[in-house]
Amino acid sequence: MKEELFNFVSIQLDRNGKTPLYVQLYDALREAILCGQLTEGYLLPPVRRLAAETGINAGTVVSAYRLLEKNGYIRAKRGSGFFVTDILVQSDEREDTREESTFLPHMTPVTDGIDLLSASPSPDYIRVTDFKRVINEVLDRDGGYAFGYQDGQGYYPLRQAMAGYLTKCGIRATADDVHTISGAQQGIDIVAKAVLSFGDYVLVERPTYAGAIGAFRSRGAKIIDAPMTEDGIDMDAVEDALRRFRPKLIYVMPNIQNPTGYSYSNAKKNRLLGLARRYQTLILEDDYISELDYSEDKLSPLKALDRDERVIYCKSFSKMFMPGLRLGFLVVPNRKRAHILAAKQQSDGSTAGLTQRAFDLYLRNGIWAKHSRSIYDVYRARHREMRALLEEHLPHTVTVYPARGGLTYWLKLPSGISAKRTAETLAERGVLVQEGSAFFVNMGLDRFLRVSFAAEEGDRLREGIRILGQIITKEMK
Ligand SMILES: Cc1ncc(COP(=O)(O)O)c(C=O)c1O
Incomplete structure (x- = not known):
């Protein structure tokens, strides 16, 4: 529905859309302010007049105005109404009031001390010689083409190879469903x-994973x-949240969750899919480590059970293979493909062609299979x-969560012992760990x-854990 307002600003409100009306109104007014x-x-129209002209209720207009005011686009003047502010002067201030951004220490190389912080494989396990060979093969075969602009969705032969790989994991995907991304962190972000x-x-x-919290916050999401819980997310709490807040997206790590190490039962996976369907929401499944499941009965990806195109599946190989290569994959439902492709192109155009071609050969030549077996062992x-x-x-009063992989x-x-203080004392003793508050x-x-x-x-691992035990025991006393 289209409404003409204040002579020249046109506002489109979709009453049947999923975005709440007040957010639609906020977006439209914000756009009009930013575009000049x-x-x-x-002076914005009085609440009642705008409500009457647009056919929405006054409370909706008030909510939109409040959000504009909170974000510094308008200012209330007592007795007069709301005025547009000078956004250019205020833009710096607005930056400063954003929520503190999330720094990801596990993605920063540790150069000193006993490293119980980094969650990616040691550089010693990277098969540099094999990689040299595939790089040379790509250069001999493709020459300069490996360095040109690439298809934003990814190098087609690699997408085909990935579709084959995923099919073996139970995910029915074709090359058209697969998007190459520059690491799962970028996948979550786009x-x-x-x-x-x-x-x-x-x-x-x-x-949950701190990098996802940061990415969602950066979009202004709530x-x-x-x-x-041990067999997956608390489904009653999920249903309650879906009913009350109608989230647009559910972000989960169903297999070997970071940081708990817990995995969902198949019953919970199916219930989550059912709820997503009932409440018309999308699920982002982050599969960052399922290759390192050490149990006999292998876990199935949520995406493998998705009959309703509800799940965007995000695959990282960083925990197995050269995290610095920045390579990952998304499997995207058909109706979201264009949106994802646009977001990827706006983010970095495409993932580097040389990397994609090299990984394609790595998969096809069977080097990946050999490498992943040895890393797994x-x-x-x-x-x-x-x-x-x-x-x-x-001490026995420390709970160790029973991870089946990762x-x-x-x-x-134990109650009364501060994790923050423990991590700081450990760092002073030369042992680095990840303190837990970043995951909340x-x-x-x-x-x-x-x-x-x-x-x-x-010996270094043993020494690190010995010092950890010693510090906790001392704190308890
Ligand atoms: C749960 C989870 N998802 C995504 C990522 C990001 O992975 P990538 O290196 O592929 O960007 C990480 C990295 O640690 C992670 O732990």
Whole structure:
């Protein structure tokens, strides 16, 4: 529906759309201000008049005005109404009032100390010689074409190879469904960009991956969470949140969740899909580590059970393979393909052609299969060793969450022991761990730590855990 307002600003409100009317009105007015159609000092129409002219209720207009005021686009003057502010003068101030951005320490190389922080494989396991060979093969075969602008959706042969790989994991996908991305972090970011508008709700697990919280926040989304339990997210809390907030997106890690290490039962996976269908919402499944599932009965991706095109599947290989290569994949429902492609192109045009071509050969020549088997064996053994070290050195009052795979363990310290202080004391002793508060949307309990066995082994790993146990025991006294 189209409404003409204030002579020259036209406002389109879709009463049947999913975006709340007040957010639509906010977006339209904000756009008019940013484009200079409504300039500094312009007096906005009184609430009742605007409500009557647009056929919406006064409360909706008030909510839109409040949001504009909160974000500095308009200012209330007592007795007179709302005026457009000088946005150019205020833009710096507005930047300063944004929520603190999320820094991701696990993505920064650790150069000193015992590293129980990094959650990606040690550079020693990267098959540099194999990679040299495939790079040379690409250069001999494709020459300068490897360096030109690439298809924004990704190098077609690699998308075909990925579709084949995913089919083996139970996901029915063709090359057209697959989008190459520059790492899963970018995948989350472009999904947020493609799906969310300012003020939309996103539902996440509690705790959840800090990088996702940062990406959703950067889009102005409101994040709500539901607790993780041992067999997946608390479904009653999910249903309640869906009913009350109608989130546009649910972000989950159904297999080997970061940071808890928990995985969803198939019953919960199916129930989540059913709820997403009932409440017409999309799910973003982050599969960042399922190759490192050390159990016999292998987990199925949520996407493999998706009969209703509700799930955007995001695949990272960073935990297995050269995280610095910045490569990942999305499987996107047909109706969202154009949005995702546009967001990707606006983000970085395309993922580097040389990298995509090299990884394509890596997959096709069977090097990947060989590499992933050897990485799997190394980390399965270390996962067991780490569990034994934690049991040996930590007081029994520390809860070690029973991860069935991955590269980390999630720990809950006894009541009264601060995780923040423990992490700081550990750093002073030369041991780095991830303190848990980064994984919570709203400051969680100061009692969680995530410890990784990705980068250390043998004596150094033992020493790190020994010091951790010693510090917690001392704190308890
Ligand atoms: C749960 C989760 N998702 C996504 C990412 C980002 O992965 P990538 O290196 O592919 O960007 C990480 C990185 O640690 C992660 O832990």
